[in-house]
Amino acid sequence: MDLEVSPALTIPASELGWRFSRSSGPGGQHVNTSDSRVELAWNIAASAALSAGQRQMLLTRLGQRLIAGVITVAASERRSQLRNREIALAKLSHLVAEGLAPEGARRRATKPTRGSNRRRLAAKQQRAATKQQRQRPSAE
DSSP states (O other), rough: OOOEEEEEEEOGGGGGGEEEEOOSOOGGGGGGTTTOOOEEESSSTOOOOOOOOOOHHHHHHHHTTTTEEEEEEEEOOSSSSHHHHHHHHHHHHHHHHHHHHHOOOOOOOOOOOOHHHHHHHHHHHHHHHHHHHHOOOOOO
């Protein structure tokens, strides 16, 4: 089952590595006998589905999550292994799509308006006056 991240990028199923283990959480006696926890691993560094630019972008943007160029996603939210597989695929797809998304436009810094500056200073003076009135009167 190939993973379609976007119309331009599809990760072949042969590049995805699956591991299953016992999950904690709800399930009663069933949880002790079934391997419903899912770990999905994908080697970004060795993937043939990516172009050189995409690979470099993912390696830099997802660098904190990678171990030797491999990204791993775990899912154990549901009792069913099949449902956890779907969740893990969705998580990986979201991470890769987020890593390949273009950066947003940079914010252009602007100066505060004269009116907003005046209001800020007036509020500071009002606050200072309030605190002055709270003080104990002098002994004179």
